[in-house]
Amino acid sequence: MNGHASPGTIISFQGVTKQYEGDAAVLKNVSFEIERGKFYTLLGPSGCGKTTILRLIAGFTVPTKGEIYFDGKLINHVPANKRQVNTVFQDYALFPHLNVFENIAFGLRIKKLKQAEIKEKVLEALRFVNLAGYENREINEMSGGQRQRVAIARAIVNRPEIILLDEPLSALDLKLRTEMQVELRELQRRLGITFIFVTHDQEEALAMSDEIFVLNEGKIQQSGTPTDIYDEPINRFVADFIGESNIVDGRMTADFLVAFAGKSFTCVDQGLQPNEPVDIVIRPEDLEITRPGEGKLEVRVETQLFRGVHYEIQCADEAGNRWLVHSTRKAEVGEAIGLTFDPEAIHVMRLNETEEEFDKRLEAYI
Template structure:
């Protein structure tokens, strides 16, 4: 198991009567890519700023390699931050921007050139040292900001939505570069974003946040396939969420029928929510379908058709299909037991993990 490098223990932050972080417990291991994911106002950047030392927490402890750092000034923490607006100095060229932190630390002049050149090479900007910031594209400015951060050799790099100002194609290209850079450097990245696809693509582990709390943590696959509650299921990707009841272990009722599932450990007839992802639904004939729906609208998305349909109970169904449907047509939907994910109401992550272990070991 990797070393835990940053550990937040029961961390809360309040501004007067407004609490923006509520009992946060997070462990961050050395050498992994972590993402804080959530909507605006969920507390993501507050966590980043607390780790960086830019704000004091109201309660709890922040540990760095096992040592409490609540009272350690920001400039004495072995972390560095890449900001959303890059915060580059427009009156300095690329070299001087990257060298700025080294000069503040009074690094020997003989080392500065070598370290700046090495950092620029890491972000594929060799030969750009004499360029003015105004001459660079958005993606190049973002790389300069990263070079300025990594030249100080931090153990943890904090990234506060650094791709948000880029256009869609450049943003996607920079995702590949960020992931490759993190793997090459082998240092810990803690990345803040509200973009679900970005988090799924980049991360080793994700902390999904809402309203100042961590709703769920885990690998991208775990969170996508096994969302713990309605918020996570709805926020991560696209989902069909319908109400139902757990009849017995591995048997769930929704839409007026009983279906085999892979979930267990709940009470008989317990109210639940059922999640089916759009890509797991196949359109078939009414007779062959498990759920009968009427096609309402469809949009062509390039590599699939996005179809909206409704069942007889008024539930909306989103379907991703490779072939078009006809608006107004009644069709059947089919899916496998493994495609059904059952969520208990108000289940904690600890209880969810314990329940999962109890029947996965059978």
């Protein structure tokens, strides 16, 4: 058993780098742990390394450096067919010449299980994905959402330890995609299997995950619960990538006091150097419109869009900062308004701080 992994850990990456010949490294000295029975999301833009992590876990490729452990055992060179892992691909990868039953049964037949056992397992998997009665349907007769369910049923039929999902919802329309997010989350809870989901859609990640790993340029920028990452982004990239943000330059005047937009404001952050340059994040929903002269900021409305549940209002202050506001209160383009916010709404980010440094700083004053 690998002594470095925490109890309950099923996957452990330790200093993993992946570099293809002649190219820059896709992953750069990445370390993390995946706990059994949780829903994880690897989130980031194209080329950030998230699919490479999936391929390394599946055994489709091997690391250039570092170690990968599965249940405490080194698996760097264990072939894909010897791992307790199944993958759901973006294009479903179903066999068009086989019906639903035979697509799901394919792996079971390779294992030479008896027909009665195959039938029992396939029908059980179909019930799990709400496709009971569809076993004789042809693949070309299925909708996109139904094909996705068949692909998931094929992945879960053998009850693997881990299911890897490589952007499996990206081809679906918005309504169906939202429905499948709920179904996948509930399926994972019922099965108790570890799900590792890859997406570039931050709303999808926030809605579905127990934990999120935010990646950029081959490194994990931040990991944590959706709430942690949304409320406490580690740097400008994470703040900008996760949800909509107002990010402005600031300066930490003292503990609990920060300056930006030409004024000083009370905040809840501490432990930084006096007059240290910082990035300031305030979420659009945390800005409240007031009458001119009654807010903490004075701004002028530049644009306004109605988004159904709120107005999306773009404003600018006299210092040249632009502010995005989500409000149920309507404003007029060209109008001068005030903006107010609570001290808790101000999130101070230290420039170039790593997640480890951020955690140490928090622990120092919690």
